[in-house]
Amino acid sequence: MAEILKVSDLQVYYGSIHAIKGISFNVMEGEIVTLIGANGAGKSTTLNTVGGLIKAKSGSILFDNEDSFSMSAEKKVKKGMALCPEGRRVFQQMTVLENLEMGAYTRPKGEVQESLDKVCELFPRLKERYKQVAGTLSGGEQQMLAMGRALMSKPKLMMLDEPSMGLAPILVQQIFDIIVNMNKQGTTILLVEQNAQMALSVADRAYVLETGNITTSGDAAELLESEEIKKAYLGG
Amino acid sequence: MLGNLINGISLGSIYAIIALGYTMVYGIAKMLNFAHGDVIMVGAYIAFYSISYFGMPALPALLLSIAVCTMLGIIIEKLAYKPLRNATSLAVLITAIGVSYFLQNAALLLWTSNTKVFPNIFANIGAIKIGSVQIAPVTLVTVFANIVIMLVLTLFTSKTKMGKAMRAVSEDKGAATLMGINVDRTISLTFAIGSGLAAIAGVLLCTAYPTLMPTTGAMPGIKAFTAAVFGGIGSIPGAMLGGILLGVIEIFAKAYISTQLSDAIVFAVLIIVLIVKPSGLLGRKINEKV
Ligand SMILES: Nc1ncnc2c1ncn2[C@@H]1O[C@H](COP(=O)(O)OP(=O)(O)OP(=O)(O)O)[C@@H](O)[C@H]1O
Numbered sequence: 001m002a003e004i005l006k007v008s009d010l011q012v013y014y015g016s017i018h019a020i021k022g023i024s025f026n027v028m029e030g031e032i033v034t035l036i037g038a039n040g041a042g043k044s045t046t047l048n049t050v051g052g053l054i055k056a057k058s059g060s061i062l063f064d065n066e067d068s069f070s071m072s073a074e075k076k077v078k079k080g081m082a083l084c085p086e087g088r089r090v091f092q093q094m095t096v097l098e099n100l101e102m103g104a105y106t107r108p109k110g111e112v113q114e115s116l117d118k119v120c121e122l123f124p125r126l127k128e129r130y131k132q133v134a135g136t137l138s139g140g141e142q143q144m145l146a147m148g149r150a151l152m153s154k155p156k157l158m159m160l161d162e163p164s165m166g167l168a169p170i171l172v173q174q175i176f177d178i179i180v181n182m183n184k185q186g187t188t189i190l191l192v193e194q195n196a197q198m199a200l201s202v203a204d205r206a207y208v209l210e211t212g213n214i215t216t217s218g219d220a221a222e223l224l225e226s227e228e229i230k231k232a233y234l235g236g
Numbered sequence: 237m238l239g240n241l242i243n244g245i246s247l248g249s250i251y252a253i254i255a256l257g258y259t260m261v262y263g264i265a266k267m268l269n270f271a272h273g274d275v276i277m278v279g280a281y282i283a284f285y286s287i288s289y290f291g292m293p294a295l296p297a298l299l300l301s302i303a304v305c306t307m308l309g310i311i312i313e314k315l316a317y318k319p320l321r322n323a324t325s326l327a328v329l330i331t332a333i334g335v336s337y338f339l340q341n342a343a344l345l346l347w348t349s350n351t352k353v354f355p356n357i358f359a360n361i362g363a364i365k366i367g368s369v370q371i372a373p374v375t376l377v378t379v380f381a382n383i384v385i386m387l388v389l390t391l392f393t394s395k396t397k398m399g400k401a402m403r404a405v406s407e408d409k410g411a412a413t414l415m416g417i418n419v420d421r422t423i424s425l426t427f428a429i430g431s432g433l434a435a436i437a438g439v440l441l442c443t444a445y446p447t448l449m450p451t452t453g454a455m456p457g458i459k460a461f462t463a464a465v466f467g468g469i470g471s472i473p474g475a476m477l478g479g480i481l482l483g484v485i486e487i488f489a490k491a492y493i494s495t496q497l498s499d500a501i502v503f504a505v506l507i508i509v510l511i512v513k514p515s516g517l518l519g520r521k522i523n524e525k526v
């Protein structure tokens with residue numbers, strides 16, 4: 001298995017706030033890797049830095065064996081990275097179809113339809129609502145749209161930031177099923193979650209982030225059984 | 237009465253074309269480009285010199301003027317506004333006022349303060365008579381141009397990939413970046429379109445009101461900004477509606493109330509509309525998000 005993402009000694013600051021304090025982790029092709037941690041641990045900061053929305057102070061980011069430390073976010077999308085950001089951030093005033101089309105912005109025109117079909121297979125709900133303005137979708141539907149939109153770029157690596165946030169348990173289950181499905185169809189996944197139980201049960205490996213440092217890492221199934229993790233993140 | 241209405245629509249159509257530039261730039265870059273009015277003035281001077289000094293026909297002169305203003309818009313954005321992308325909106329506003337004065341003073345240096353008389357580009361076309369009302373050719377062309385511009389822009393933003401990307405950028409720059417959209421280039425394109433429209437407005441304005449000096453763009457610029465706010469800033473149909481209403485109100489105020497007070501009346505109407513509907517006539521409710 002090839003290494004698709006390798007992050008080494010990453011340091012990120014917001015002004016004088018030291019948010020990420022030299023973390024290193026990697027993702028292998030075909031894996032589901034999850035990054036868990038408490039509020040404010042730096043999970044979103046990590047994803048946004050890898051995705052290119054935030055610039056790191058130092059460290060290295062290798063994506064698909066290419067130095068992408070100072071690559072612009074839009075170039076990373078072209079290279080096969082997709083980030084489904086925290087809080088969904090669908091284009092509220094655009095229709096579902098337009099949102100999906102924007103997701104395929106970097107793709108050649110001839111391949112858009114094929115991706116649309118694929119996304120609608122995973123999210124049948126979206127197809128029924130093509131013409132609906134995204135701002136009027138329910139929270140769960142918006143999350144599906146955000147994931148579908150990210151998938152439209154046909155990414156090699158899909159990064160998801162708290163896809164289960166604010167959803168009812170049944171929808172959470174559905175979202176996680178879809179994540180597993182996407183992975184089975186060949187998309188590598190880097191998943192950030194508050195819902196550690198769920199995340200660990202679908203992931204291959206996991207990293208635990210605490211105030212900007214990675215404190216634990218390893219096999220997801222093992223972490224799920226670890227007393228320490230149970231105490232800190234699984235409510236018992 | 238009918239004559240005044242036609243004059244009002246004509247003047248309003250010019251405001252509308254200028255307001256479109258304001259509204260598009262505001263929608264995408266979230267800034268008020270107060271130098272927009274002065275780009276109009278530059279456009280008018282380019283057309284004036286091309287026609288009166290170099291004997292160019294009106295259409296090529298207009299095209300040259302559009303090309304120069306488009307470039308000017310791109311350059312202004314690159315040099316003055318882009319470095320302030322993450323600055324406070326107050327800093328950007330003050331910079332825009334600075335750019336406005338810079339353009340006016342550069343015009344003063346280049347072209348002096350002497351008033352130029354803009355050539356009548358429709359000199360050999362007579363007025364069109366409908367019943368008892370005479371309609372000047374410039375009026376017809378202005379109204380027609382306004383409608384065409386509005387249609388083209390609406391189609392552009394709703395049907396083309398680039399236009400949709402523009403709407404995406406106007407909603408959420410971060411999310412647009414994650415789609416692979418080049419936000420800087422999109423903003424640059426918006427300035428280019430707005431400034432190109434300013435050139436068209438400048439030529440139409442000076443054809444209808446043929447005195448040209450370095451401050452020519454200032455007042456129409458402010459009125460068009462008012463029109464954009466009036467119609468709902470960020471909205472393309474809003475700019476058109478706001479522009480035309482403003483023109484009609486202004487001409488009627490001049491004709492029936494007082495020439496001196498007409499501007500005061502225009503702004504009073506704006507204030508009333510904003511009290512009743514703070515987002516403007518066709519503006520979307522601003523949904524504050526964190
Ligand atoms: N724009 C910002 N400016 C300043 N500090 C920030 C900014 N964004 C995040 N931070 C700080 O950086 C730290 C990490 O934040 P981050 O959003 O990455 O946490 P998180 O793990 O994603 O939390 P959550 O689970 O609540 O989403 C926090 O202490 C936060 O206050």
Ligand SMILES: [Mg+2]
Pocket residue numbers: 043044045086161
């Ligand atoms: Mg977060």
